[in-house]
Amino acid sequence: MKIKSPYLVKPHTKVRLAKKSTSDTGSYKSEEAAAATLVKHRKQLADLQDVFYANQSKALLIVLQGMDTAGKDGTISHIFSGINPQGCDVASFKVPTPLEARHDFLWRAHAQVPPRGMINIFNRSHYEDVLSPRVHKLISAKVASRHLEDINEFESMLFDNDVLILKFYLHISRDEQTRRLQSRIDDTKKHWKLSEADLHERKFWPQYIDAYDHILSTTSPKHAPWFVIPSDNKWYRNIAISTIIVDLMQSLKLKFPDPTVDASAIKL
Template sequence: MASVLQLFRAAKKLKIADAAAAEKPLSSGDKTQDKLQIDELAAWIAESQDILYAQHKHKILIVLQGMDTSGKDGTVRGVFGKIDPLGVHSVAFKAPTPAEKDRDFLWRVHQQVPGKGELTIFNRSHYEDVLITRVHDWIDDKECARRYEHIRGFEKMLAETGTVVLKFFLHISSDEQKKRLEQRIADPDKHWKFDPNDLEERKYWSDYQRLYAKAIDETDADHAPWYVIPADSKTQRNLAIATIVVETLQNLKLAYPPANPDYSKLKVV
């Protein structure tokens, strides 16, 4: 299994190519089989969260990044959806509020980091502050470089204070995004997810791909690794992410705390 973490780990000097979005390295070739496998992995993750909470030692932070329609919400449902809602905290970072704009870009993010025994999912994150902001020239290269440095320091601090940080780039192709946006426009059940602004952002596709590659390259670290997940197939995406999460949790050797031997003598009257 150890190879899975290597398989998806961002390459040095990463280049993001449309073609790679369709790869299915973990697929059994049978979609039904793959989905059963995802269900099993998701159930295992849910059980592990219970131990994580009981052990009250590790903190797990999952960062999901990707272009519009890349499947961030679907990943939360598909991979983490079996966890007791009490045990998982999902945070969607939208455009910053006035109070957030008045402070450093890590302020709102730091507030939401997991405590001991907690698993938190960031649906978008502080990486937006080196992506959309740079694409639209709200910040220049110099400020962007400073922010990479701030992110590196912040994530290193989180890791050194006991947080397991996993970062996933959900990689879809331009064609796949086109298809998904068209569905959002056509399907009444998906209308609510459509934002005309997504069409504007799509015009900057190549800028985003370039800046994603740069941000990933600047902030990938063994204590806060980036995984590049082919995400044109939703099944493949969930299979890959679930497998990586399972392997990471297995490496932590989670265990319920030992029972207090004195308790076995207690009588409940």
């Protein structure tokens, strides 16, 4: 896959998230200026997905990762609101169930990989099974590195079987996370989003950033690239991600399959 983006992590690039902007807005000066672009992208995605679903020669897996409050749910709702639900699924990965924990760590992810013609979005993903255990020292650095090698091989196998993969790290600052958490505290309608786990994990911010630096540096081959998306501004996050998805789907140049009947000969 050849994708041009200022946010692309090129293969074998050493990533330092601390040096990457969380507030970049590209050429857009305001949310109002970008609104029309997002509307256009939604319409393009809806049309492209129609052909994608009908053609059934490729599948598309979209991976969303980020710190708590980074906006994974919002990304899905704002970008994919025009997509036909019949052709798009979302999978969320929480703490492994007892059954999942008895299998290899990729077992539950593989079960959610899209078939040809479908778009699947991983709201958190197989990377969680390396990320949190490493931060909390439940696995050694050696085991974490081996798991990342397993992921590279897993994603390579998927690509060889016509699954296209786009991976987005939603990059927010700690100050922005503070604002978003405070907003949830202040708004009683958002209290349901609060969890003790989120507040507890916030204490490990530096360790998570270090772990993500390693993940992004070692698992971004050409066939399954990472993009570090500036996400302090939600509206620009949506523009940046939708641009990449539209560009990839347009580059496939897919067509509707040939008809199986002669419509001109049908009389109702």
